[in-house]
Amino acid sequence: MSNKNISIIFTGQGSQHESMGIELIQSMEWVKHRYEISSDILGYDVIKTQSDPTKINLTQFSQPLIFIYSSILIDLFKKSFSKTILENNISLAGHSLGEYSALYFSNALDFESMLKLVSLRGNSMANVSDPNKFGMFAILTKEKINTEIFNENVFLANINSDKQVVICGTKKNLDDFKEKNKIGKYIPLNVSAPFHSRLMKDSSNIFLSSAKNFTFNDSSYDLISNHNLINYKKLNTQDYSKQLAKQIFSTVEWSSTINNFISNGTNDFYEIGPKKTLLNFLPRKDEIKTYPFCSFEDINNYV
Numbered sequence: 001m002s003n004k005n006i007s008i009i010f011t012g013q014g015s016q017h018e019s020m021g022i023e024l025i026q027s028m029e030w031v032k033h034r035y036e037i038s039s040d041i042l043g044y045d046v047i048k049t050q051s052d053p054t055k056i057n058l059t060q061f062s063q064p065l066i067f068i069y070s071s072i073l074i075d076l077f078k079k080s081f082s083k084t085i086l087e088n089n090i091s092l093a094g095h096s097l098g099e100y101s102a103l104y105f106s107n108a109l110d111f112e113s114m115l116k117l118v119s120l121r122g123n124s125m126a127n128v129s130d131p132n133k134f135g136m137f138a139i140l141t142k143e144k145i146n147t148e149i150f151n152e153n154v155f156l157a158n159i160n161s162d163k164q165v166v167i168c169g170t171k172k173n174l175d176d177f178k179e180k181n182k183i184g185k186y187i188p189l190n191v192s193a194p195f196h197s198r199l200m201k202d203s204s205n206i207f208l209s210s211a212k213n214f215t216f217n218d219s220s221y222d223l224i225s226n227h228n229l230i231n232y233k234k235l236n237t238q239d240y241s242k243q244l245a246k247q248i249f250s251t252v253e254w255s256s257t258i259n260n261f262i263s264n265g266t267n268d269f270y271e272i273g274p275k276k277t278l279l280n281f282l283p284r285k286d287e288i289k290t291y292p293f294c295s296f297e298d299i300n301n302y303v
Contacts, residue, residue: 005089005266008077008105010070010098011273011294014189016062018051020069020274023296031072034111038068041115057190059129063097063122064115066274070101071111073272077293078105080302091266092223093257095278096158096196097121099226099247105272106219106232108240117214117244124207125248128200131192136168141184149181155197158252161281166252168194196226200249208245216240226252229260258282 024031025047039046042064055061078085094102097118104114128134136157139145144162153173158166166189167174178186194200216237223232225243227250235243258281261269267287271279276292292298 003088004268005091005261005264006084006268006270007091007093007261007266008102008270008272009278010092010094010101010105011066011271011275011277012094012096012098013059013062013066013191013195015273015275015277016050016056016066017274018053018056020050020065021072022047024072024299034072035068037112038064038115041112042119058126059191059193060119060122060126063125064119066097067100067104067115067118070098070273071104071114073293073299074101074105076299076303077270077272090221091261091264092221093254093261094226095254096226096247096252098273098278099223099244101272102223103216103219103232103240106221106223108216108219108232108237109214113214117211120210121207121244121248124203125193125195125200127206128194128203129192133170134168134192134194134199135171135174136166136189136191136195137174137178138164138166138187138189139184140164140187145183149183151177153177155194155199156251157194157196159255160252161255161258164281166196168197169199170194196248196250196252198249204245204248207248208241211241211244214241224257224260226250226254226257229253229256254278254281262288 035046049061050056050065092102092106100114100118141163145165147156150156154167154169154177156165157168218237219232227247268289269282270291270293272293276294279290279292282288
């Protein structure tokens with residue numbers, strides 16, 4: 001397995017579920033301690049919050065909850081795959097919130113600092129939340145989507161693959177767009193804000209006003225940002241917070257990120273996060289191998 005190009009990708013918001021980490025808490029004392037530390041930092045009981053159906057899907061809660069569990073998976077992954085990491089060319093990318101998990105993997109911040117930063121992001125983005133006004137839809141099609149059909153009222157939030165994108169905007173504008181463009185299956189997402197659109201610029205500014213005070217370390221690996229596919233390894237650490245702020249209101253260029261990895265010779269992809277989702281966006285080719293590191297069952301296959 002030596003000298004391979006390996007990409008590790010990190011799941012974002014929407015992957016949360018109430019059983020995250022429960023089995024690990026029961027089997028590993030340090031995991032239990034991680035949740036206790038997290039509860040102290042956040043000011044609420046993490047396990048009780050993620051088991052509360054009225055809270056787990058709210059942005060200000062779901063983002064830190066996902067990161068906490070992902071951080072545990074990352075630490076387990078690093079221990080189990082230390083040889084793989086040392087002997088191969090590693091590149092990283094995270095989908096939206098997953099970019100913070102990627103930065104944690106890359107040693108840009110320690111756990112406590114990154115959790116505070118993620119909480120800041122969740123709270124900043126929740127300021128625009130209004131389930132009666134805004135919405136998001138995933139669009140699934142059988143043919144390649146023509147992105148030119150999107151307009152100034154309906155925003156292209158995520159480009160996940162040639163045949164799946166996510167749009168957002170006000171509910172009225174989204175309803176009008178759906179009526180005029182019957183291009184595929186529209187799946188409503190359980191969110192209440194127009195993520196990754198210019199409607200999030202106020203949230204971005206709120207986030208940056210505090211995020212600029214965090215002191216980052218240089219990224220240990222090539223880490224591709226959702227915004228303009230910028231490599232954090234080529235940024236000054238003083239600019240990390242600015243890049244993360246821009247990511248809040250810009251399109252997640254996920255398909256281009258994956259295509260770049262593949263064009264650079266990457267065939268092995270690992271996904272770290274609460275659910276296997278991003279591996280499903282990869283091209284179905286025999287040479288591409290996928291390895292989920294998400295569930296308790298996945299962990300037991302390696303640890």
